[in-house]
Amino acid sequence: MNRIAVKVDTDVIPVTGIEELGKHLDELIADPSLLPIPKLFDDVELQLTDANILPLIPRLLPKITEILKQYQQDPAVLCSLAIKLLGPLSFTQILSLAPEEALIQALRSPAPSANILGMVVIEKAAKSPSDAAILGMMKNLVTNFLTQWLSAPQVEVGEKGTKVLGDVLDVDCDTRPPDDLSVNGMEIVVRKQPGQGLVWRRIFQDHDIYDLILSLCVSGQLGSQQQSLAQGRLLRVLPRLAALNFRAVTWTDFSDLNQRYSNINGNGGLLHFAALHMVDKGDMLVHLNLVDFFEAFLSIQRITPFSTYKMDTLTKLLKDATAQDNVLKASIFTLPERTIPEEAEDLGRFIREVLNSQ
Known part of the structure; x- marks a missing residue:
């Protein structure tokens, strides 16, 4: 196999298979109906490191981008190598190589x-x-x-x-x-x-x-x-x-x-929509997702900065959410029992405060 050496400081890091992969990429550009040869991609990808990847980006990434624009086969091996090549690049650097339209297509x-x-x-x-x-x-x-x-x-x-x-x-x-x-x-x-x-x-x-x-x-x-x-x-x-x-x-x-x-009339935001109006509680899976949401939501809100707006909003939200949902209400009240001991007492106090309950 042909070998290309990339010099970093005083070390020479060999990357085998570059020439073969480059020729194969040219073939895929010319004929998008061709199937990729996974071994060519895997052999190169496995050798890529922080030390040798930068010089290979302009050599490989534009070709991969061009192929993906028109490719009809499974692009998994192409995408895997592309993700590895993108590693060192910033968002703006990538946009200079792959425009917004290419990202939308992906x-x-x-x-x-x-x-x-x-x-x-x-x-x-x-x-x-x-x-x-x-x-x-x-x-x-x-x-x-x-x-x-x-x-x-x-x-x-x-x-x-x-x-x-x-x-x-x-x-x-x-x-x-x-x-x-x-x-x-x-x-x-x-x-x-x-x-x-x-x-x-x-x-x-x-x-x-x-x-x-x-x-x-x-x-x-x-x-x-x-x-x-x-x-x-x-x-x-x-x-x-x-x-x-x-x-x-x-x-x-x-x-x-x-x-x-x-x-509904009013200005309740995305949180109110999802917590109160989105879920069909007859769908058991989504209802469980809703219960999980409230548990995570309350656990996090306990440690976020206090504000009167937050507490008033939480109180009304939880009262509305639990009014016709006994499963959710029971889950919220027993949440401290399923929390790590160091946080359980504070979480229980916070929930009681939000619900105005003793």
């Missing part, structure tokens, strides 16, 4: 590997507030990301989307994070400085995108099974978002959308 692909690739790129925007702000200005990309996050049937795509959305909104949040915000040893807020808030405004103050989220979760357009998955994904991310910006998730200016999708 997100729209029926192949989960392509969806994950697109989400990995978006995840790069969580590395800095400035990169998150750039993402916030890319409405089409955000729209397609949210659509695939909620509508993809694959569990791995949903889980990746949930993490990416939380991480990006964390870094983009324009309030200063409280210190030591963690539950059961898990850090809730990872950023160290305020962001610019452009992704938050894109999602929570853009009528089209807010409409999209509500419609995918309740309109039935996804089918009952996928709609249940979409609802579960929204419920899983909301406790973290509520810890980051409680006001944003509990208030909306789009009362028309509340009327359309929840048949």
Whole structure:
């Protein structure tokens, strides 16, 4: 096999198979109907390290991007190598190599590997507030990301989307994070400085995108099974978002959308929609997701900064949620019993305070 040497400092790091892989990529560009040869990709990918990857990016990544634009076969091996090559690059560097349209195409692909690739790129925007702000200005990309996050049937795509959305909104949040915000040893807020808030405004103050989220979760357009998955994904991310910006998730200016999708008047935000109006409690799985949501939500809200608005909102929310739901009510009252001993007493006190109960 041909060998190419990449020199780093005084060490020569050999990468075998580059010439063969390059020729194969050219063949795939010329004929998208060809099947990839996995061994060629695997042999190179396994050799990639922080020391030798940078010189190979301009040699391989543009070809892979070109293939993915027109490829009709399973792109898993292409996407795996692309993700490895993208490792050292920033969000803006990737945009110079793969434009927004290419990322949207990856997100729209029926192949989960392509969806994950697109989400990995978006995840790069969580590395800095400035990169998150750039993402916030890319409405089409955000729209397609949210659509695939909620509508993809694959569990791995949903889980990746949930993490990416939380991480990006964390870094983009324009309030200063409280210190030591963690539950059961898990850090809730990872950023160290305020962001610019452009992704938050894109999602929570853009009528089209807010409409999209509500419609995918309740309109039935996804089918009952996928709609249940979409609802579960929204419920899983909301406790973290509520810890980051409680006001944003509990208030909306789009009362028309509340009327359309929840048949209610008022300005309750995405949290109220998901907690009170989204779930069919006859669907056991989604009802369990709702119970899990409230347990995570209350556990986190116990350690977020106090405000009268927060406590008033929580009190009304829990009273409304438990009024006709004895399963949820019992779960909330017994939650301290299922919490680590160091936090159980404070959590029980917090729940009693929220519910105005002795």
